[in-house]
Amino acid sequence: MHGEPSTAQHAAASTAGSNAAAPRWQGYAARFGLGLGGLTAVLALWWLGTEVLAPAGGMARRFAPGATFVSLGQLLTASDLPMHVAVSLRRIAVGLGLALAIGVPLGLAIGSYRRLEAALSPAMQFLRMISPLSWMPIAVMVFGVGDDPVYFLLTFAAVWPIVLNTAAGVQQLDARWLQLAQSVAATRWETLHHVILPGVLGHILTGVRLAIGILWIVLVPCEMLGVSAGMGYFILDTRDRLAYSELMAMVLLIGVLGFLLDAAARGLYRYWRGG
Incomplete structure (x- = not known):
């Protein structure tokens, strides 16, 4: 019937919703990756400061x-x-x-x-x-x-x-x-x-x-x-x-x-x- 949406229209709407959701999840993933990278950098600086650059036997190594x-x-x-x-x-x-x-x-x-x-x-x-x-x-x-x-x-x-x-x-x-x-x-x-x-x-x-x-x-x-x-x-x-x-x-x-x-x-x- 003319008043009912066709299967193609349902498919188009579903595809549009998926396309809208994809950038959102990509944005979340990008933010998570950047945040994880920042934490990793902090841990690396901590390790460098206490185990690599600190003198042997120094307080920092503790x-x-x-x-x-x-x-x-x-x-x-x-x-x-x-x-x-x-x-x-x-x-x-x-x-x-x-x-x-x-x-x-x-x-x-x-x-x-x-x-x-x-x-x-x-x-x-x-x-x-x-x-x-x-x-x-x-x-x-x-x-x-x-x-x-x-x-x-x-x-x-x-x-x-x-x-x-x-x-x-x-x-x-x-x-x-x-x-x-x-x-x-x-x-x-x-x-x-x-x-x-x-x-x-x-x-x-x-x-x-x-x-x-x-x-x-x-x-x-x-x-x-x-x-x-x-x-x-x-x-x-x-x-x-x-x-x-x-x-x-x-x-x-x-x-x-x-x-x-x-x-x-x-x-x-x-x-x-x-x-």
Whole structure:
């Protein structure tokens, strides 16, 4: 029948879809290849600097890739390192959760009320420019030793990108969405739940990704603050034992875990964009 697409039309549409998908996958493959090449270059420079150019018996040779990878395998299979990693990830989760619980409502309020933004903006800009690590002595005096000062420092470090990105998202909302909500007599909660939060979710996820990067940088020095577990504590332990290959293995593991956390945040953002 004339109203039904022919087999040839189906084949043409399928071919067009395949041709469109091919460049996309080729682009992904090219990016992956370039990224792998960059990592290989870093490993080559590491090897050259510690095993080829370093003098025999020098300190640099103790951080060579060969001994580092051997120590990393031993630490992951025959030590309590996985427990320390789990403790660090738990602290990251708690710090990020507290930052979200504080930052999202505050960002929504600041983005919605210009006078509140004018009142709080100078104080926020002042506080966020103070390094979280400079609060370490005060955090210990106020909260004592243990997890509480670590949670405070991580939350303080992570809250600012979440607040600022959430406020920016509210201010960039399409005014027609809010007018549409008013036209159907939506309550404030309905407007928040169905219009504002979906509209700023992308900005919140961007803030989360930035916060994770900051948290991961601040975490290790915070875990050198009178705690008995965590990756920062483990690094101090390897230093005290003069286990240099294990210390380098920890540095490598911290980089890998941070890379994976950032990749997860980017994946979540892409999933939201695709959805």
